[in-house]
Amino acid sequence: MDEHENRRSSYPLTIPDALLQSEAMQQACAARNFREIFRLVNRRTGTSHAAMAAAIGKMTSSRVSDVIRGVRGIRGQEVMERVADGFGIPGEMLGLPRRPWQGSPEDSVRPEASTYPDSADQKTSGALPIPRMGDSDEINIEYSDLRGDDFLSDSHDMLLVSVWIEGRKQLMAINRRSILAGTVGGVLQGVGISQVPVLESGSALKSASFPKLKDSQVDAAIEHLQDMWHALVRMDNLFGPRHALASVHQQLSILESLLEHVRGNQRHEVLGLASKYAESAAWLHEDSADMASAEKWTRQAMEWATESGDQLMVSWTLFRRSQQATTRKNAAQTISLAQSVQRNAAALTAPVRAAARQQEAHGYALDGDERACQQRLDEAHAFAASPDAKGDGRTGHGDFCTPSYIEIQRANCWLTMSRPDRAVPVFERALVELPDVYQRDRGLAQVRLSMAYAGIGEYDAAATEAASALQIARISGSTRTLNEAVSVANAIGVKCDSPAVANLITAVRSETEF
Structure with a gap:
């Protein structure tokens, strides 16, 4: 390894030379296509979004994800320079000043990379370690998923992996889990796990995501x-x-x-x-x-x-199944599953009891049983979670089931029973009291309030609430909220042509990020 390579490899996430010199990377850098640059680093080195963000600095893994998906871009030169330094990309490839690790121009003269023909019958000897970030660039792995992009999906277990070994490329079938350590290395290093699995010569795969730990x-x-x-x-x-x-x-x-x-x-x-x-x-x-x-x-x-014997968690999954039955508008299953949660009373916390009762109320709303629905919602208040909860689950399952959440569900039940006139005032009061931490819930409640306004003919108010919900949906990625906002826009668009409604229709039509 020459002086230039020594300097370059000292940076946080030095991508392999083979990737740096690939046509795809060179084209992406010349066009400053950071979406493609990030995608190449992620896919061809197996580096996680978190590790990429850490290498760049002052960036979160969610922003890396947004860049790869095309939701956000990289514009400022200071950020571009951090990307160049974090990945070890020479400045001239991105139209930037020479980076400090490149040294003087005289130091940058390097021999041209040799090219080697593919070898289908080349055999490996000894164990082949799966490289992690910072490994020598004499070994480069390219992943070729036969199913699609998400190589961590458990739908299929095998990948074809092009493995460069001393300049020669070999194709091997490898289990997805055997490359997992490469994608989560940053997390594992943080808890003292630095080893990675190996593939042994003559073996198609060595199953184990990482070795047995102390x-x-x-x-x-x-x-x-x-x-x-x-x-x-x-x-x-x-x-x-x-x-x-x-x-x-x-x-x-x-x-x-x-x-x-x-x-x-x-x-x-x-x-x-x-x-x-x-x-x-x-x-x-x-x-x-x-x-x-x-x-x-x-x-x-x-x-x-x-398997773990966690009866509270078993009950909570039954509650979730009941919620999914409500989405399918299956009243009988909604009620039955919510009642099955409550039968395991000894294992339940108060917020879980509240969640189960208000969920049972949704089943009665689907059945049109107003009295039973309202009774269960009233009972839920006796077990409601504290509104001071931080929304991080530390106080246990159901900590979101605060009094304001239960009232929002009461309003939802009124909507289910085709009583928007009863739903509107309940939504309005509950939204004022909803803790700020539940922003995603706020967006969904606002779009439901807009439905209720539309149901009583208050189209401007419906448009205002739907527009606010649409903004939250754009930020959060809540497709459910987005879909419902679009439904409201479609419904009121044929009823009213006021400026507020027109603005909502324009906002919906310009929505391209979902």
């Missing part, structure tokens, strides 16, 4: 992931699924890997934590209007909770 390492990982879960719950409440879903799936991948090895009490702890993350994934998918994934992860959460 008890102290597992304990540290559990503590770290527990703190991460609380942060993700709060992030969801504040900003919605766009910012939380990718992180939840990353942590789930780590937990699934830990479950391959842990035993005894530690296994019960990991199972309990995994069930929480799975339930969070279910909710985030539901808010993203992906009900198939929501139901899949709810079932997985129930399985892990059952």
